[in-house]
Every structure is written in structure tokens, then in C-alpha cells.
Amino acid sequence: MPSLKTTRDNFSKAAIQALRDRAGNLCSQPSCQSPTIGADQSTTDGVTLIGVAAHIKAASPGGPRYDPHQSQAERGSVKNGIWLCSNCATLVDKSGGANFSVTTLNQWKFDAEKNSSDQLLFRNSRIRPDWLHRIHYAQYINVPRLSTILNIADSMKNLGLDSTKGFRGLGMQIAPVSGHLEASIATSSIKAIPIHDLMPPSDEIIGETISFDQRCYTKNGVDAGTTVAPSLLANFDPNKSPHFYFKISKIKIIFPYDPAWVTTSTAYCDFRSGSASFAGLGVVKRIDIKENQVFVSPVIVALPRNEFMQSWYGSR
Ligand SMILES: [Zn+2]
Structure with missing residues (x-):
């Protein structure tokens, strides 16, 4: 040859x-x-x-x-x-x-x-938030986004979730499904940077997974049965789009969310209550330096379990 x-x-x-x-x-x-x-x-x-x-x-x-x-x-x-x-x-x-x-x-x-x-x-600012294993009750879980982060693409299908209906499509199945997701989150190795560590914001933080744990203001929350026009989710309107926010000095951290991924009717109430203590994870989507605004897409919004809640509800 x-x-x-x-x-x-x-x-x-x-x-x-x-x-x-x-x-x-x-x-x-x-x-x-x-x-x-x-x-x-x-x-x-x-x-x-x-x-x-x-x-x-x-x-x-x-x-x-x-x-x-x-x-x-x-x-x-x-x-x-x-x-x-x-x-x-x-x-x-x-x-x-x-x-x-x-x-x-x-x-x-x-x-x-x-x-x-x-x-x-x-540097080493990415950590696993210490409340992640103490999630007591998840009010919001954006399953498509979470599946990407956890690398569990099949979970949506296996859990019977339809991304257009979110948890609303589940009926009585919500409790076991959200329980299963909470357990996956609790044992996951998701790492995030505390949002306070990223201030003042720069374009470098777009795409970062961040964590937060604090009192938030809620706006434009809807009732459990109400669907929200996709345009209000795609284009943020401060007077109409469902969102919650808090401020870090002059910077407003805004979390627009899709109500389809709110877990329970109690959670819908929390999002309509005016203010609530939330801990969660999100992904930075957009920054408006001129307006001092940072937009974060929430992935998980939860009540972290603490000593008080544990004695009140017992450990679940
Ligand atoms: Zn290798």
C-alpha cells in the first residue's frame, strides 16, 4: 500500500x-x-x-x-x-x-x-447559599430554568409539567411535585454569588446566578386563576408586570416573574401582600446603569426554614 x-x-x-x-x-x-x-x-x-x-x-x-x-x-x-x-x-x-x-x-x-x-x-464569591438545605416552602420555582441549572432536562416531562401552564396545569399534583423539586434543590450543589457582592453592577454580571435573602416589595401580583399576557412578561412594565424588588443603596434589584410558576394559593397571597421576606436564586438578565436598575429572572423564591419556623411548624 x-x-x-x-x-x-x-x-x-x-x-x-x-x-x-x-x-x-x-x-x-x-x-x-x-x-x-x-x-x-x-x-x-x-x-x-x-x-x-x-x-x-x-x-x-x-x-x-x-x-x-x-x-x-x-x-x-x-x-x-x-x-x-x-x-x-x-x-x-x-x-x-x-x-x-x-x-x-x-x-x-x-x-x-x-x-x-x-x-x-x-474570585471565590460563588458559594452554595446556606439556606438552600433549609428551604421550608418554595413559593416560586421556575422549572424550565431550574432544569437547565441542575442539568435535569427530563424532569419537566417526568413531572408532567407543561411550560405554558406551569404549576396551574397540575391540579392536585402540585404538592408532590413541588416537594420533589424542593428536595432536588436542597441536595443540589447550585452555587451563586450573593447579589450584594456584585454591587455596583457592571455588564460582567449578566448571566450570573445570584442569591438573595431579605425583605422585598411585591407589585402587580395576580390571583391564582389569572393568566398574564406574555407581552407583560417579555417587556417589563413597572405598573403592570408582576414583580418584586428591593434596593441596595441607589440600585433597584427587580425580579419580574411569571405567575404560572407560583406554587400554591398561599404563595399567590405572599406575592400580593405588598412586602414579604424572600430568599432565593436568580439569573441576572439585564442592567440599566442610567436608571440604576438590575433585572433578575428568579429561579427559586422560598421561605428559608429558620429556628422560629421550625418550632412553629415542626421539621418537615
Ligand atoms: Zn477531562
């Missing part, structure tokens, strides 16, 4: 270092994220490196995801690389790369680099 002469467009040393550093020296595979460097304890100055600068589109013809239209320079550029641990690098190239598309690898890379950048910006 004639030998086919192939050339590999390998990464330069500088490109490898850039890929490694931009990934924060962690594997970019989202469910791995393993450290790729550590001390070699058999020496006093050595390191063990298990990371690999892997090609997104293969370095040579016939390789996984090879793209003949790429130039040599493109093939060996930082843009065409992803930092992975050696296990994951082997995995993505199995079966000629058929299981892992260019789009998937680029998404992993983007998320890993955002993560390393966030670590610098917000």
Missing part, C-alpha cells in the same frame, strides 16, 4: 500555553473540569501535566472533524484548539470524532474560558 504522506499542523508552544492558561489549567469538558497540572511529589521542582491542547478540527487529513478548507495557519491557531485532560482528549476523538461536533467543542471551550475569567473577576 502506498504510504500517504501526511503533515500535522501542530500547535506552537505559545498556542499550547495560551490554550492551557485560558482554560485556567482545567479540562474544558463540562462534566470533567479536572485539574490538568499538579506538583510531581517525587521531585522538589517538577510538575505533572495531564492536559492536552486538542484540535477542534483535525490537524491532518482523515483526522476527527478535519476541515480541508482550513489553512495551515488556521489549523494550528489558538482558535482551533481546546484544552482537555488526556482522558477527555482521547474520548472526543473516538469513532473519528463522530460523537463530538465542532459546535459542541467550541461551546465547551467558550464556557471553560468564561469560567476561568469569572474566577478572576469574582
Whole structure:
């Protein structure tokens, strides 16, 4: 068989270092994220490196995801690389790369680099809120959003939830379903940054999962049976859209919510009461610096269990 002469467009040393550093020296595979460097304890100055600068589109013809239209320079550029641990690098190239598309690898890379950048910006401010395991009664659970955060895409279907009807579609099934969700939340490892730590706000915080635990003002709450026009949910109107808010000095933190995901009739009352103590998690959606407003999409709004409630209701 004639030998086919192939050339590999390998990464330069500088490109490898850039890929490694931009990934924060962690594997970019989202469910791995393993450290790729550590001390070699058999020496006093050595390191063990298990990371690999892997090609997104293969370095040579016939390789996984090879793209003949790429130039040599493109093939060996930082843009065409992803930092992975050696296990994951082997995995993505199995079966000629058929299981892992260019789009998937680029998404992993983007998320890993955002993560390393966030670590610098917000250091170790991401914590699991200490009330998460004490949730006493969840007044609001945005299930589609929660499913994304917890990585449980099937839960909506399994729980019989229809995203247009929310909890309203469940009838008598609400209690077991919200109980199940509360239990998933209680045992989850969701991490968030306390919203106070992100003040004053900047565009960098858009997309961040935040936590809050405090007295809030409620506005435009509706009765359990009322549906709210989608336009009021899509375009915030301070006089019509259901929302709650609080202020951190001059900044107003506004949480517009979809009443379909309010859990019970007692919860509907809480949202219409004018003010209520809420603890919860949300995702920062939008910032209006001029108006001193931060818009947060709530994921969970709950009463955290505390000593008083425990003696009052007993532990549930
Ligand atoms: Zn890995």
C-alpha cells in the first residue's frame, strides 16, 4: 500500500500555553473540569501535566472533524484548539470524532474560558447559599430554568409539567411535585454569588446566578386563576408586570416573574401582600446603569426554614 504522506499542523508552544492558561489549567469538558497540572511529589521542582491542547478540527487529513478548507495557519491557531485532560482528549476523538461536533467543542471551550475569567473577576464569591438545605416552602420555582441549572432536562416531562401552564396545569399534583423539586434543590450543589457582592453592577454580571435573602416589595401580583399576557412578561412594565424588588443603596434589584410558576394559593397571597421576606436564586438578565436598575429572572423564591419556623411548624 502506498504510504500517504501526511503533515500535522501542530500547535506552537505559545498556542499550547495560551490554550492551557485560558482554560485556567482545567479540562474544558463540562462534566470533567479536572485539574490538568499538579506538583510531581517525587521531585522538589517538577510538575505533572495531564492536559492536552486538542484540535477542534483535525490537524491532518482523515483526522476527527478535519476541515480541508482550513489553512495551515488556521489549523494550528489558538482558535482551533481546546484544552482537555488526556482522558477527555482521547474520548472526543473516538469513532473519528463522530460523537463530538465542532459546535459542541467550541461551546465547551467558550464556557471553560468564561469560567476561568469569572474566577478572576469574582474570585471565590460563588458559594452554595446556606439556606438552600433549609428551604421550608418554595413559593416560586421556575422549572424550565431550574432544569437547565441542575442539568435535569427530563424532569419537566417526568413531572408532567407543561411550560405554558406551569404549576396551574397540575391540579392536585402540585404538592408532590413541588416537594420533589424542593428536595432536588436542597441536595443540589447550585452555587451563586450573593447579589450584594456584585454591587455596583457592571455588564460582567449578566448571566450570573445570584442569591438573595431579605425583605422585598411585591407589585402587580395576580390571583391564582389569572393568566398574564406574555407581552407583560417579555417587556417589563413597572405598573403592570408582576414583580418584586428591593434596593441596595441607589440600585433597584427587580425580579419580574411569571405567575404560572407560583406554587400554591398561599404563595399567590405572599406575592400580593405588598412586602414579604424572600430568599432565593436568580439569573441576572439585564442592567440599566442610567436608571440604576438590575433585572433578575428568579429561579427559586422560598421561605428559608429558620429556628422560629421550625418550632412553629415542626421539621418537615
Ligand atoms: Zn477531562
